[in-house]
Amino acid sequence: MKSKKELKDAxxxxxxxxxxxxxxxxxxxxxxxxxxxxxxRAWNSVRLQLQSDRHPNAALQEDWNRLGEENFMYEIVEELEDTRDPAVDYKKEVQALYKLCLEELQPYQDRGYHQQKS
Structure with missing residues (x-):
């Protein structure tokens, strides 16, 4: 059996x-x-929220309830490679990638479930 330290390191x-x-x-x-x-992990969390009728986006939750899980598809849009570079702020990189995707895909009004910020 592995020690607590070995498990943390792993x-x-x-x-x-x-x-x-x-x-x-x-x-x-x-x-x-x-x-x-x-x-x-994020997808599992979102899926559980939707299945439990607890997702914060009311329009998405309403469509999920009305149409069912089988009418929704999970898709990875962009994946960031982990280069293990300590100089890279991956959290900041993921947030920047998210903003770019919002700009490119424009998931507002009839194209999506997001509210456009003014």
Missing amino acids: YRQMTFRMGVFRLRNKKDNRVWIHHSMDLD
Whole structure:
């Protein structure tokens, strides 16, 4: 059995997929975009929120409830490579990537579930 220290060290060595993902409504192609330092964990969390009727985006939650999970598709939009460079601020890079995706995909009004900031 591994010691607590060995388990912590092993966890620190793990890499997680980080970047931007979208949840696409297959019926009308509206999208909800999100970013994370751990894409898999974020998707599991969002999915659980939607399944539990607890997602903060009311329009997305309403469509999920009405159309069902089978009418939504999880898609990774951009994935950031972990180069293990200590000089890189990955959190800042993921946030910048998210802003670029919002700008490019424009998930507002009839194209998405986001509210446009004025």
